[in-house]
Amino acid sequence: MDATPFDQQTYQVRLEWGIDGLARVAPADIVIVVDVLRFATTVTDAVEAGHAVALDAGAHAVSIDGAAIAVAAAESGAVVLLGCLRNAAAVAAAVYAEQERRGQRTSVAIIACGELVGAGPGAPLRFAIEDQLGVGAIVDALTEMGIDHTAPEAAVACESFRGLRQALRHLLTASGSGRELAAMGRAHEVARAAALDASRAVPVLRDGAFRAWG
Structure with missing residues (x-):
């Protein structure tokens, strides 16, 4: 891929949005x-409960963009992890362990899914504050571990998380995505998703399924 002003390749920790962002970032x-x-x-x-989660039609139904991004990232040869607020510190620890295993600086691209508005190719991507905060929590945890050469895009997400971390539950439940899920009878899922570092499980994509890291 030819270098562009938007590929963030000079930084160790990068941030982009959606499947197009994965293609844009180095x-x-x-x-x-x-x-x-x-x-x-x-x-x-699911991984914390001891299950493997296949990237099949069911996974695509839960997140069309998330599943597609994971598949495309795996095709590039990258180690593919899933991150959220519940496992932010655990994901950072997994990144640090992988860097230690490699014995050299390891580049990290964080891809926030956002939310597709509509279906099919070319559907516009909606910025989602829950993903901005989730990215920020992971970048903050990476920084605490000394992995802090972050692109401006990742640094902004980190600072937004730091400034708002005491209000995570309110922000998620009051967000458009949270209100949509609440209207579907899933408000409990939103509250659960807002629990920072409640899980030590890190899903890693291996052989077409997400399994526990380690």
């Missing part, structure tokens, strides 16, 4: 897919 050793409501949170819960 290839990375690790890709973290963030879809807080509700793909990443749902899969994290």
